[in-house]
């Protein structure tokens with residue numbers, strides 16, 4: 222009996238960094254300082270440097286990071302924001318929470334990332350920003366997105382929740398637009414032991430405004446300039462993230478090697494493999510393939526003890542949350558198709574070559590039996 226292969230082995234990650242994580246916890250416990258202290262300040266400096274950005278502001282989660290960037294840019298009621306039709310719903314919710322309207326743009330079929338060629342037709346006098354998502358860890362096609370944004374005077378907000386350390390033309394995510402939102406949800410490439418997020422930017426005004434909005438709209442304790450929020454990265458999570466940041470590149474490299482292995486082993490299988498463009502180096506947050514007969518394929522993998530997931534089974538515009546909006550009526554045929562065909566295979570820094578080989582073996586046998 223072969224042992225189960227988890228979709229992502231977070232326990233193994235913690236085992237590898239056990240001493241560092243224990244020390245981080247002990248430091249924060251001893252300090253007895255839990256909100257906005259040295260750990261958060263140090264992590265902000267370290268993560269900004271990692272992204273080659275000037276500023277990083279710790280936030281409570283990735284959704285709030287996106288939302289606060291929009292608020293900092295004064296984007297709100299009456300404004301439209303271009304978003305991918307194919308993304309996790311948080312990208313859309315941030316726009317909705319800001320009071321603006323998400324306008325879906327279909328993806329490029331092979332990369333699943335937002336299609337820059339469709340921006341032009343979607344821009345109206347109300348359009349204020351575009352949020353490219355670096356989906357599955359692969360940077361979106363940023364050069365034409367930034368060019369179109371410049372031409373139409375739009376802000377570019379990177380949703381980098383899945384793409385810590387990925388690069389586009391050699392530049393790290395976080396500095397590819399006006400500001401970027403990161404998530405440190407536990408399963409991310411850089412994951413906390415709870416919720417966490419950050420805004421990264423080279424724009425001091427955005428950084429300052431986001432910082433105030435995240436902390437009750439105040440620069441100075443008990444002085445409130447804006448009707449802000451309480452959404453801050455906490456000291457304990459920052460300390461854990463400081464323990465993990467030094468290994469992020471190494472762990473991403475392990476993901477790259479495993480993705481290459483999948484690509485080689487599955488090259489002639491009857492499925493669509495991920496495609497990474499020349500300009501991009503993916504952080505391989507997810508390894509997503511497209512298959513016909515998804516149910517049968519997923520059942521075979523699950524029966525063999527292999528953890529698989531779907532990212533995502535329902536496009537945001539098809540969710541009940543958006544049923545009463547114009548987005549529900551938008552033609553998002555490609556997002557619909559992807560939602561029916563995508564399967565995410567196990568990937569992560571603690572998956573072995575042998576485990577990848579086993580996944581491929583089961584997958585190839587299943588596809589051959591159709």
Ligand SMILES: Cc1ncc(COP(=O)(O)O)c(C=O)c1O
Nearest residue numbers: 282283284309311312382404406
């Ligand atoms: C593409 C994308 N955007 C935004 C988010 C929101 O991040 P969080 O879960 O930290 O709020 C996530 C992850 O959950 C995501 O995958």
